[in-house]
Amino acid sequence: MSAAPAYLMHTSARQPVSFSRGQGASLWDTEGVEYLDAIAGVAVTSLGHANLEIAAAIAEQTTLLLHTTNLFRIPWQEQLGERLCLLSGMQRAFFCNSGAEANEAALKLARLHANARQVAQPQVLVMDNSFHGRTLATLAATGNPAVHHGFEPLMPGFVRVPYDDIEAVRRVAAQSPGIVAVLVEPVQGEGGVHAASAGYLQALRQLCDEHDWLMMIDEVQTGLGRTGTWFGFEHAGIAPDVITLAKALGNGFPIGACLARGKAAELFSPGHHASTFGGNPLACRVGCTVLDIMQRDHIPQRAAASGQRLLAALKRALGNHPEVVSVRGVGLMIGIELNRACAELVGRAREEQRLLITVTRGTTVRLLPPLICDDAQIDDIAARITRLLSPAA
Numbered sequence: 001m002s003a004a005p006a007y008l009m010h011t012s013a014r015q016p017v018s019f020s021r022g023q024g025a026s027l028w029d030t031e032g033v034e035y036l037d038a039i040a041g042v043a044v045t046s047l048g049h050a051n052l053e054i055a056a057a058i059a060e061q062t063t064l065l066l067h068t069t070n071l072f073r074i075p076w077q078e079q080l081g082e083r084l085c086l087l088s089g090m091q092r093a094f095f096c097n098s099g100a101e102a103n104e105a106a107l108k109l110a111r112l113h114a115n116a117r118q119v120a121q122p123q124v125l126v127m128d129n130s131f132h133g134r135t136l137a138t139l140a141a142t143g144n145p146a147v148h149h150g151f152e153p154l155m156p157g158f159v160r161v162p163y164d165d166i167e168a169v170r171r172v173a174a175q176s177p178g179i180v181a182v183l184v185e186p187v188q189g190e191g192g193v194h195a196a197s198a199g200y201l202q203a204l205r206q207l208c209d210e211h212d213w214l215m216m217i218d219e220v221q222t223g224l225g226r227t228g229t230w231f232g233f234e235h236a237g238i239a240p241d242v243i244t245l246a247k248a249l250g251n252g253f254p255i256g257a258c259l260a261r262g263k264a265a266e267l268f269s270p271g272h273h274a275s276t277f278g279g280n281p282l283a284c285r286v287g288c289t290v291l292d293i294m295q296r297d298h299i300p301q302r303a304a305a306s307g308q309r310l311l312a313a314l315k316r317a318l319g320n321h322p323e324v325v326s327v328r329g330v331g332l333m334i335g336i337e338l339n340r341a342c343a344e345l346v347g348r349a350r351e352e353q354r355l356l357i358t359v360t361r362g363t364t365v366r367l368l369p370p371l372i373c374d375d376a377q378i379d380d381i382a383a384r385i386t387r388l389l390s391p392a393a
């Protein structure tokens with residue numbers, strides 16, 4: 001395969017491999033070599049590749065109706081909205097096509113909330129090392145200077161604090177009367193696989209109530225079973241005002257959603273926000289099919305059990321490894337932090353172990369296996385990682 005695609009903009013550093021088909025947690029490259037997929041398209045294909053129930057839903061819907069616009073009622077969209085609200089405790093849904101767009105909708109809700117409160121210079125509290133997307137608003141919300149670089153001036157209206165540090169929030173709350181909302185990930189994925197403590201999210205909920213801030217949880221990566229519960233916020237037993245979803249909702253078919261409850265659910269009125277493709281019959285039917293399978297097969301519970309199994313196996317194998325600083329995770333969102341830069345492991349895992357992984361923050365191997373992995377596949381991932389990290393003979 002040639003070095004880099006000549007006619008594509010240089011937005012991704014692509015690995016020199018391409019896949020022609022998949023099945024469950026396996027992928028086959030164009031040469032027919034099989035790989036074990038421990039990233040699931042970055043937390044997207046939670047139900048595995050080439051899921052036949054999803055394929056059948058897509059195939060049938062394409063013969064019926066793809067698109068009508070939101071000028072008309074769309075039953076699949078109404079069904080998906082209701083089901084996501086019942087699962088999450090939210091009350092209304094807005095559908096779009098990606099995670100960044102879902103967060104844009106949330107940020108627009110924060111602006112309308114500010115407007116209703118007559119806050120002239122509204123600010124949204126965001127976290128160091130966060131990731132919320134690549135549009136101009138969501139990149140400004142993102143806590144990573146590399147994402148900002150070259151795109152200044154950044155959209156104003158964000159205040160940033162260290163993650164999982166409630167005293168830092170209290171300090172800026174005292175200094176910044178313009179704060180109207182908080183946007184936070186329950187587990188920072190791109191930020192190196194760090195989970196917020198339950199006590200932190202509970203205290204944040206309390207501050208949101210005291211100050212009339214919207215508590216907006218970015219569940220784009222953590223949502224829909226990834227952390228072993230339907231949503232990451234459930235680990236803290238809190239009820240957010242807004243949550244955003246995307247990645248796993250379509251199992252690879254593009255769809256995003258912003259869900260809200262209480263007064264946040266009533267902020268949008270016609271003319272405020274829209275998306276041509278958002279909530280189309282095909283995407284929403286796929287979303288409903290994903291929920292059918294996840295509910296029937298108890299996917300969040302399976303992810304919790306598989307996550308514990310994988311974490312325990314990795315801790316057993318790597319607990320005394322001289323380079324391993326920490327093995328951590330929630331559900332099937334797992335990070336192995338090394339005491340050195342380890343980006344080269346991505347290529348070595350692929351070539352030597354036929355295992356697909358990513359590295360975040362330069363030093364943390366990140367695993368996001370499909371949630372449908374069985375015990376043998378989970379053990380296989382642990383074994384391949386262990387071989388990858390064991391010193392060369």
Ligand SMILES: *Cc1c(COP(=O)(O)O)cnc(C)c1O
Binds near residue numbers: 103218220247
């Ligand atoms: C992937 C991700 C996004 C962005 O989603 P896109 O679909 O790539 O726009 C936003 N937030 C989090 C937490 C993510 O992991």
